[in-house]
Amino acid sequence: DTGVSQNPRHKITKRGQNVTFRCDPISEHNRLYWYRQTLGQGPEFLTYFQNEAQLEKSRLLSDRFSAERPKGSFSTLEIQRTEQGDSAMYLCASSLLPHTEAFFGQGTRLTVV
Amino acid sequence: AQKVTQAQTEISVVEKEDVTLDCVYETRDTTYYLFWYKQPPSGELVFLIRRNSFDEQNEISGRYSWNFQKSTSSFNFTITASQVVDSAVYFCALSSASGGSYIPTFGRGTSLIVHP
Numbered sequence: 322d323t324g325v326s327q328n329p330r331h332k333i334t335k336r337g338q339n340v341t342f343r344c345d346p347i348s349e350h351n352r353l354y355w356y357r358q359t360l361g362q363g364p365e366f367l368t369y370f371q372n373e374a375q376l377e378k379s380r381l382l383s384d385r386f387s388a389e390r391p392k393g394s395f396s397t398l399e400i401q402r403t404e405q406g407d408s409a410m411y412l413c414a415s416s417l418l419p420h421t422e423a424f425f426g427q428g429t430r431l432t433v434v
Numbered sequence: 435a436q437k438v439t440q441a442q443t444e445i446s447v448v449e450k451e452d453v454t455l456d457c458v459y460e461t462r463d464t465t466y467y468l469f470w471y472k473q474p475p476s477g478e479l480v481f482l483i484r485r486n487s488f489d490e491q492n493e494i495s496g497r498y499s500w501n502f503q504k505s506t507s508s509f510n511f512t513i514t515a516s517q518v519v520d521s522a523v524y525f526c527a528l529s530s531a532s533g534g535s536y537i538p539t540f541g542r543g544t545s546l547i548v549h550p
Contacts, residue, residue, distance in 0.1 A: 354537070363438075363525050363540035364479070377535060410477065419536040420467050420486075420529060425479040 325426035327413050333432045334403055341399045342429045346415030353396050354423060355388055356412040357381065364412055370396060371419075403433045436461040438528050440541035447516055448549050455511045455544045457526030463487075466530035468502065468509045469538065474522040485509065516548045 326345040334340050346353050351372050356364035367386070368378045372393035382388075385403075390396040400407055410430050414423035437460040447453050459468065470482040483493065485502050493500045497514045513520055523543045529536040 356540075361542070363440075363527075363542045366537055366539070369535075369537060377537065412479070414479075422469055422481045422484045423538055424481060425471075427476075427478045430477075 325413055325415055325424055327426035327429050329429055330427060331430045333434060336405060336433055337402055339399065339401045340403060340431065341397055342411055344396045344398070344413030344426060346396070346413070347424060350415035350417050351393070352416045352419060352423070353390055354414045355396070355398050356414065358410045358412055358428070405433045407431060408433045436528050436530055436532060436539050438526050438539055438541035440526055440544050442544045443542070444545040444547065446547045446549065449517060450515050452512060452514050453516050453546065455524050455546065457509045457511065457541060459507050459509065459526070459528045461528060461530045461532060463530035463532045466528060467536070469527040469529075470500065470511050471525045471527065472522045473525065473543070479525065518548050518550050521546060521548045
């Protein structure tokens with residue numbers, strides 16, 4: 322068990338470019354979450370998967386955001402046409418069951434210039 | 435809807451002092467789960483404890499202890515004899531069915547600074 326892994330750790334991109342982040346959850350975990358965290362705030366929920374099914378998306382997740390979890394394994398989060406307001410830490414977490422604790426990766430820090 | 439309030443934005447103490455971090459939650463559900471996480475300067479959230487709504491027993495783990503009181507909807511976290519390594523941001527979180535299929539909702543966090 323190597324924990325939740327996120328890549329890349331840091332990403333700097335120009336406004337208007339597309340970016341994609343990857344998350345590898347703990348292998349036997351069925352649930353996978355994406356959160357966004359900005360300075361001085363707690364993690365804010367974006368979306369989650371139960372196995373390969375994306376079951377809920379936050380209103381924070383605009384049409385420019387899309388997430389996938391093919392075959393219920395790793396997940397990707399893509400942001401199209403990035404804006405400066407997208408600059409944040411993007412956190413991935415996984416849990417074994419809905420009510421059990423979520424384990425977080427180290428996050429991907431996105432800076433849009 | 436569910437909500438977590440951590441009213442203390444920042445706490446500063448000197449090493450060896452005891453410190454309590456407050457957490458107040460709101461939920462309509464009778465079944466829910468409460469969590470505490472630690473986020474050190476490195477950035478990764480580290481899970482500390484999970485509590486379900488039917489277990490009001492306080493818990494102690496080394497220098498850490500948690501006080502769960504349903505009557506006041508609080509789940510407070512105490513660090514005894516604080517150390518510099520305890521410096522971090524601490525988050526309280528809540529999950530319940532009404533909050534959306536047990537999706538954890540986090541408070542804004544309390545930044546703890548322990549001075550040597």
